[in-house]
Amino acid sequence: MPHPPIGPKDTLGDIYYKTYTEEDRDNVPHHPPWGLKQKDTFLEFSPCRDWFLNSFLPDEVNRQRAQTHDGLYHAYIVGEANTRAANHQIVREWRTMAKERAYWEKYRERLLRKVKDFEKMKDAFSKEMAKFESDRKFEEWGREGFRGKLRAAEDLLAKERADWK
Structure with missing residues (x-):
């Protein structure tokens, strides 16, 4: 042409x-001949x-x-309809993604709080378990000590009875 x-x-x-x-066509790279500058914006x-x-x-x-005028018109209508439909879907997905992201952030914060609470409860449980074990050992030792004293007293009593007779 x-x-x-x-x-x-x-x-x-x-x-x-x-x-x-x-x-x-195949040999020269396309270098758009525009006068755009770094400071330019699309505003x-x-x-x-x-x-x-x-x-x-x-x-x-x-x-x-x-292309003919009818061909350009047809290409414009089809392209514009597809572009707007894709833009609509993109906007819907962005909105959904933003809602999902906000929900996920709240869920993450709740989960982190629960993890911190669990760590605190775990530490408290460990301390309580150690105290319980210590009390149980003390009680066992105390019981065994009292049993030993009781046996010693019974032996002493048996010996004194035998001497008394």
Whole structure:
């Protein structure tokens, strides 16, 4: 398809796309001819227009240029419907993910609190168990001591009875 001549109001991007040739298709890397700067944002019209007009590959620009008006209209409607449907789904998933993330964070906090409480109860239980074991040993030793004293007293009593007779 012959390119229209370069006009006086053509932008750098217009010149780039009009001078693109079929021979360059596979060999030359695509370097968008825009005037975007690091400080530009998409809150202003000019950088948005520059990015939008110059971001597409020359072969794609030529392919779209070759389409009929009905073909472009059809491609626009199908593309726009798909884009909006995908955007809608993405927004729904983001909202769901945000809710799930908030729920997960609350669950994690509850779980961490329960772990801390468990550690405290475990320490208290260990101390109580040690005290119980110590008390039980003391009680056993005390009981055995009293049994020993009782046996000694019984032996002494038996001996004194035998001596008394």
